[in-house]
Amino acid sequence: MSFPTIRVFDSPGPAVRELAREVGELIRSRAAVGRQAVLGLATGNTPRPFYQELGRLHREEGLSFANVISFNLDEYLGLADAHPESYRSFMHRELFEHIDLPAQNINLLSGSLPEADIPAHCAAYESSIRAAGGLDFQLLGIGSNGHIGFNEPGSSKDSRTRLIHLDRLTRRDAAASFGGLDQVPSQAITMGCGTILEARRIALLVWSEKKAAIVRDAIRGPVTNQVCASFLQEHPNTEFYLDREAAAAL
Ligand code: PGA
Secondary structure: OOOOEEEEEOOHHHHHHHHHHHHHHHHHHHHHOOOOEEEEEOOOOOOHHHHHHHHHHHHHHOOOOOOEEEEEOEEEOOOOOOOOOOHHHHHHHHOHHHOOOOHHHEEOOOOOOOHHHHHHHHHHHHHHHHHOOOOOEEEEOOOOOOOEOOEOOOOOOOOOOEEEEOOHHHHHHHHHHHOOHHHOOOEEEEOOHHHHHOOOOEEEEEOOHHHHHHHHHHHHOOOEOOEHHHHHHHOOOEEEEEEOOOOOOO
């Protein structure tokens, strides 16, 4: 088995600078031959400094996202699109407003559809990823329970984009930003583990000592659907970008 590569940095700053440089090179090398770069994007606190760095590369170093197609990992179900905690709002606020990614190239799951329309929406999302040529790069965080996207414990390795019930831990972790546990949606739509694992390159970012134990389980523990990030042990091109605190239990 090929374990993923583990990179440990003193702090998130140098980690995101290195990763953003790599993604910038992917985008530029594709643009040079008239092709698009297909990026899978993530939300949460962890990717914020990465998005700031992408914004800086755009502003200060002329990196254009005109040839990028993006797909986001997941979305809460039952929030209006404009709700400040929707991942759609997050992405516009944290990244899309600061770069020149064409609006028609942005793919986001919708959390405001009636439940009956969700299977078709998920199938269309999978088709759009395939039509774009698949994900060149997927950015990930990890949940306290080892989830990637919203693939909660029990999600199968070959799962696809679908509706999911959120785990108790996931909802608890989100309670503060929603102003209370009862305000946190109980369902979401997420790319599946199978969808994610088809990305040609994956970077999973983790900062903070609170995630040290789950990082150890994901990297050193058995490959199990109880810790979906452990599936990455079997992915041929994944790197974990950790700060010292997140790497403390390895
Ligand atoms: P966080 O979430 O970046 O807000 O810690 C990560 C995740 O749940 O995937």
